[in-house]
Each structure stands twice: as C-alpha cells, then as structure tokens.
Amino acid sequence: MTDTRQMLDASPARIPVELGEVTAAIDACFNCVQACAACADSDLIEEDVGELRECIALCLTCADLCDTTARVLSRPGRWDHLVVRPLLEACVRACTTCADECDRHAKHHRHCAICAEACRTCLQACGTLLDAEQGQQ
Amino acid sequence: MTDTRQMLDASPARIPVELGEVTAAIDACFNCVQACAACADSDLIEEDVGELRECIALCLTCADLCDTTARVLSRPGRWDHLVVRPLLEACVRACTTCADECDRHAKHHRHCAICAEACRTCLQACGTLLDAEQGQQ
Amino acid sequence: MTDTRQMLDASPARIPVELGEVTAAIDACFNCVQACAACADSDLIEEDVGELRECIALCLTCADLCDTTARVLSRPGRWDHLVVRPLLEACVRACTTCADECDRHAKHHRHCAICAEACRTCLQACGTLLDAEQGQQ
Amino acid sequence: MTDTRQMLDASPARIPVELGEVTAAIDACFNCVQACAACADSDLIEEDVGELRECIALCLTCADLCDTTARVLSRPGRWDHLVVRPLLEACVRACTTCADECDRHAKHHRHCAICAEACRTCLQACGTLLDAEQGQQ
Numbered sequence: 001m002t003d004t005r006q007m008l009d010a011s012p013a014r015i016p017v018e019l020g021e022v023t024a025a026i027d028a029c030f031n032c033v034q035a036c037a038a039c040a041d042s043d044l045i046e047e048d049v050g051e052l053r054e055c056i057a058l059c060l061t062c063a064d065l066c067d068t069t070a071r072v073l074s075r076p077g078r079w080d081h082l083v084v085r086p087l088l089e090a091c092v093r094a095c096t097t098c099a100d101e102c103d104r105h106a107k108h109h110r111h112c113a114i115c116a117e118a119c120r121t122c123l124q125a126c127g128t129l130l131d132a133e134q135g136q137q
Numbered sequence: 138m139t140d141t142r143q144m145l146d147a148s149p150a151r152i153p154v155e156l157g158e159v160t161a162a163i164d165a166c167f168n169c170v171q172a173c174a175a176c177a178d179s180d181l182i183e184e185d186v187g188e189l190r191e192c193i194a195l196c197l198t199c200a201d202l203c204d205t206t207a208r209v210l211s212r213p214g215r216w217d218h219l220v221v222r223p224l225l226e227a228c229v230r231a232c233t234t235c236a237d238e239c240d241r242h243a244k245h246h247r248h249c250a251i252c253a254e255a256c257r258t259c260l261q262a263c264g265t266l267l268d269a270e271q272g273q274q
Numbered sequence: 275m276t277d278t279r280q281m282l283d284a285s286p287a288r289i290p291v292e293l294g295e296v297t298a299a300i301d302a303c304f305n306c307v308q309a310c311a312a313c314a315d316s317d318l319i320e321e322d323v324g325e326l327r328e329c330i331a332l333c334l335t336c337a338d339l340c341d342t343t344a345r346v347l348s349r350p351g352r353w354d355h356l357v358v359r360p361l362l363e364a365c366v367r368a369c370t371t372c373a374d375e376c377d378r379h380a381k382h383h384r385h386c387a388i389c390a391e392a393c394r395t396c397l398q399a400c401g402t403l404l405d406a407e408q409g410q411q
Numbered sequence: 412m413t414d415t416r417q418m419l420d421a422s423p424a425r426i427p428v429e430l431g432e433v434t435a436a437i438d439a440c441f442n443c444v445q446a447c448a449a450c451a452d453s454d455l456i457e458e459d460v461g462e463l464r465e466c467i468a469l470c471l472t473c474a475d476l477c478d479t480t481a482r483v484l485s486r487p488g489r490w491d492h493l494v495v496r497p498l499l500e501a502c503v504r505a506c507t508t509c510a511d512e513c514d515r516h517a518k519h520h521r522h523c524a525i526c527a528e529a530c531r532t533c534l535q536a537c538g539t540l541l542d543a544e545q546g547q548q
Contacts, residue, residue, distance in 0.1 A: 001138075002168045003255050007175040010248040012182045030167040031139045034211050038144040040471070041212035044464045045149045053455045056467070057352045060451070065357070067204065068342040074171050075178035078331045082367045083339070086360035093356040111147040118140050177334070181327045190318045193330070194489045197314070202494070205479040215468045219504045220476070223497035230493045275412075276442045277529050281449040284522040286456040304441040305413045308485050312418040315486035319423045341478065348445050349452035385421040392414050 002027050004074075013077045017132045021125075022073055028118075028125040029070035029091070035118035036063035036098060042111040055101050055112065062098040065091045066122060073129075081133060088130040095123035139164050141211075150214045154269045159210055162266045165259040166207035166228070172255035173200035173235065179248040192238050192249065199235040202228045203259060210266075218270060225267040232260035276301050278348075287351040291406045295399075296347055302392075302399040303344035303365070309392035310337035310372065316385040329375050329386065336372040339365045340396060347403075355410060362404040369397035413438050415485075424488040428543045432536075433484055439529075439536040440481035440502070446529035447474035447509065453522040466512050466523065473509040476502045477533060484540075492544060499541040506534035 005023040008015065015022065040059040043052040069091040072083065099119035106113035142160040145152065152159065177196035180189040206228040209220065236256035243250035279297040282289065289296065314333040317326040343365040346357065373393035380387035416434040419426065426433065451470040454463040480502040483494065513527035 003172050003251050004168075004175075006251050007172055007179075007248060010246075010251060011175060011179045013179065026171060030171065031141075034163060034167065034207065035140050035144055037208050037211035038141075038148060038213075041214040041468065042144075042148045042150065044468050045214050049464055050460055053460055054352065057349065057452065057455050060349060060471070061346055061352070061354075061357060063208070064342050064345050065361070067208075068338050070171065071174050071200070071204075071338050072335055074174035075331065075334060076175075077178040077182050078328065078335070080335075080367065080371065083335060083364050083371075086363040086367070087339070089360040090357050090364065093354065093360070097354065097357075109147075111144060114140050114143050114147060178331065181331050186324055186327055190323055191489065194315065194318050194486065197334070197486060198483055198489070198491075198494060201479050201482050202498070205475050208475050209472055212468065212471060215465065215472070217472075217504065217508065220472060220501050220508075223500040223504070224476070226497040227494050227501065230491065230497070234491065234494075277446050277525050278442075278449075280525050281446055281453075281522060284520075284525060285449060285453045287453065300445060304445065305415075308437060308441065308481065309414050309418055311482050311485035312415075312422060312487075315488040316418075316422045316424065319488050337482070341482075344445065345448050345474070345478075348448035350449075351452040351456050383421075385418060388414050388417050388421060 008076070011076060015076045016079055016136050017129060021129045021132055022076065024125040025129045026070050026073050028122040029066040032066040032095065032118045032122040033063045033070070035115040039102065039111045039115035042109070046109060052105065055105055058098040058101050059115065062094040062119060065094040069126065081136060085130065085133055088126050088133065092123045092126050092130065095119040095126065099123065145213070148213060152213045153216055153273050154266060158266045158269055159213065161262040163207050163210050165262040166203040169203040169232065169255045169259040170200045170207070172252040176239065176248045176252035179246070183246060189242065192242060195235040195238050196252065199231040199256060202231040206263065218273060222267065222270055225263050225270065229260045229263050229267060232256040232263065236260065282350070285350060289350045290353055290410050291403060295403045295406055296350065298399040299403045300344050300347050302396040303340040306340040306369065306392045306396040307337045307344070309389040310340070313376065313385045313389035316383070320383060326379065329379060332372040332375050333389065336368040336393060339368040343400065355407060359404065359407055362400050362407065366397045366400050366404060369393040369400065373397065419487070422487060426487045427490055427547050428540060432540050432543055433487065435536040436540045437481050437484050439533040440477040443477040443506065443529045443533040444474045444481070446526040450513065450522045450526035453520070457520060463516065466516060469509040469512050470526065473505040473530060476505040480537065492547060496541065496544055499537050499544065503534045503537050503541060506530040506537065510534065
C-alpha cells in the first residue's frame, strides 16, 4: 500500500481530475519504473541477450517516461493540461510498445511476463487519466 | 501491491542480500519519491510557505535520492557494494533530515505528517538493507 | 564543450533527424535541468519566496521534463516518433511557462534571468527538433 | 558552454566549497549521463552485444548516479555534507567501473572510447570535489 491517495487528499491544490484516477496512474507508473528497470537488468544476464536488445531498449525508455510522469502527476499544484496530456500520451505509447515486446518473450522469461503486465496496467491507468484529461477544459 | 518482489524472484541475478529486504527498500523508496514530490508541491500552495522553505528543499533532495536508490536496487545484476553502500547512506541521511523537518510541520499540515511517516519507513528499510550490506564480504 | 555530438556520430543507429539538431536539443535540455534546479533552490532562500512559488513549481516540472527528454534523445537506437513528439511537446510547453514566469522576476533575481534564458534556448532547440520530427513520416 | 557557473554565482546560498569545483562536477556529471545513456543505446545495436552486457549495465547505473549527483549539487542551498559525501563516493565508484569496462571495448567501439573518457573526466571532477568536501568541517 502506498501513501499516494492520502497525499493527494491532503493537497491544498484544486485537482481537475478524479483523485482515484490520478492515484492509480501514479502507482502504476512507479511500479512500471521498477518492473522495467528490473526486466532490462535481468535481460542482460540471459543467454539469449541478443534476442532481447529491443526489450532492453524499450524498457529503458518506458522506465524514464513512467518516472517523470509519476513525478509530474505527484505535483498537481499547477496542473497544466498542455504538459500533462502529451506526457501521458508519450507514456502510454512507451508502455504499449514495451508491453508488446515483453509479451514476445513472456514464455521464456518470467521477468518479461511480469513486466508486460506492469506495462499494461500502467498504460490503462494513464490512458484512463488521459481520457479524463481530454474531457476537461 | 507492487510487482517488486516478483521481479526480484524472477531475476537470474545472484543477489547477495535478502530479497525481502531489497523489496522493502525499493517499495519504500518509490513511495517516498511520491510523498516528497507531493509534499513540496503542497507546501508551495500553503500560506506559510515562508516557514516551509527548508521542508521544500529537503523534500526535493530526498525525492531524487530515493528515486535513484530505487532504480539502482531494481538492477541487482551487478550488485556493487561500493556503489550500494554509500548510496544507501546518502538516502538514509536525506530521509532522516526530511522526516525531522516534516515532523515540525505535521500538526499544521497533514501532507507533512504523511510525508514524515513515508520518510521514516524509507530510512528504516534502507537502514536495514545497509546493515545487511555491511555484514557482507 | 560536451561529448554529445561525438556520441551521436559514433552511434550505429539510423537517426531520422539531423544530428546537429538532436545535439542542440540534448545539450539545451541538460543545461535547463541545471538552471531550473538551481533557480528553484535559490528562490527558496530569497526573502520574497511568497512571490516565487509559481516560479519554483514550474522550475521543478521543467527540470524533470528536460531531464527525461535529454535521456530519451540520447538513446536514438529505437527512435519512436510517437514517443519523441509528445515528449518534445510537453518539454516545449514546460520550458515556455517556466521562461515566462522567470522573466517576471528577472529584474530582481539574476538567477531567474539566467534561468529564463536557459529555458528559451531549450524551447527553441526542442521546437526546432519537433518541427523536423513532424516533417518525417 | 553551460550556464552552471553563472547559476552558482547568482545563488544566494553560502556554498562551502569552491564554485569552480562544483561547476566542473555538475557539468561533467551531465555530460556523463549523456555519454552513458548513448553508449548503452549503441551497445544494444552492436553485433557483439553479448560481450557488452557488463558495459550496458554499468552505463545504466553510472547515468542514474551522475544525474542525481548533478541535480543535488545544483541545489546548494542546504548543502549537507552527510548527503553530498556518500553521493559523490557512489558516483566516483560508478564512473570508475564504467570507465574501466568501456576502456576494454574502446578499440572496437568508438562510443565506448568516448564514454570512457567522459566517465574519467567525471570521476576526476567528483573526486576533486569530494577531497575538498572532506577538508571541510
């Protein structure tokens, strides 16, 4: 259990989207940073590392995007649609390609299977928030 | 619930410390990144922002250190005591000063109370891992 | 002088935009991370910190976005238009609002004046790259 | 040319070490983030990726540590020896092992040669600052 929801509840900011949706996106993003960092690290030890290049590269980008997305969403004080939307778009895209590639290796490598799942949870949470965001203003 | 433990279990790396301890440290670190980012953001909206400068500054450093600590611990493939130890030391110190400062404002600002708690959980988890680390090699 | 251009020249990747433009964007982004981190830190010491809340908040978001943009652009091996474009958009927006706010304080605080300039250089470099990007595919 | 020195000059903080040394460390750190991110990305495209696993893994850790070190040094307002010292130690160690590994591949891969050099410049700048730091207090 994280403190994310409590922190958002305690914020004096006026947050223009549902707190439950922001919470889900933040938690899914940090979980995805961890999964992608760990998956790339595991890939680098596997015998078939040559088959996993794409997976490693996509994990690195996905981890960085999820990290920044989680941090920006954690600072809702000056919620700027014109920052949040494209950032969520980039994050959803990075999660999607990473999930697809991890899926290709899921049978052989359990870390890829778990990581694919973490990416999908994250892209869904960020996609839901993006939809809510686009309904605003 | 995060996938941290599962990702560590699935890693082909030989990890020289207990997985439960690494898991606790990683999860506490990411939770602390969120709490510190959110606390600083909330501080910036409060009327008494002038009293909260120290809190904001310490939150920023704590967030960055916890973020990097979580990422490095999530990549246990080449566990280097000489990187992990000082990084944990720096992280524990940042969490300690941030928790102490947040505590000073905990009565007035609920976000500071939650953040102080998140920092303490993190410094304990990282301190436990640091002790285990120092017992190695 | 940075090694950015040399690193891009040495990459075996097929990079779909001009290397000079990528180099300029990466270098401007890292410079902007530094300026924004330092500006927020300085703001927190100033007597008129109450007037600088917006500046601090925008600097934090700008620093995070520039950091991730610089890292993603530094990994051109799997250049994904659908990640790069929205990320550049978010980065340009964050730099623009941060530059505008820093400008408001530029007469009183030299760190705001320098930071505003760093943000403008960055938004121009990223904007140029975004234009080049959108001319692709 | 970066704005690092100017930003430090403009800071109202009392910085307990020489500004020239902090500037050198910050600039070398950001340059090293770029070089390490780019080197790992290039490694992932090379035919002999199997030989480069260690290089990739060390580059990832080095990039993260240099990034956080640069950010923390860019916020000198609350300079805490007990954070700065271990962080610099961890950073110097990560740069050292990454430089050594990149050197092993320097003849075959120009990106490794440049990255090794960037790591050495960074470890020297951070080492100098660490020495100055330890002379304090």
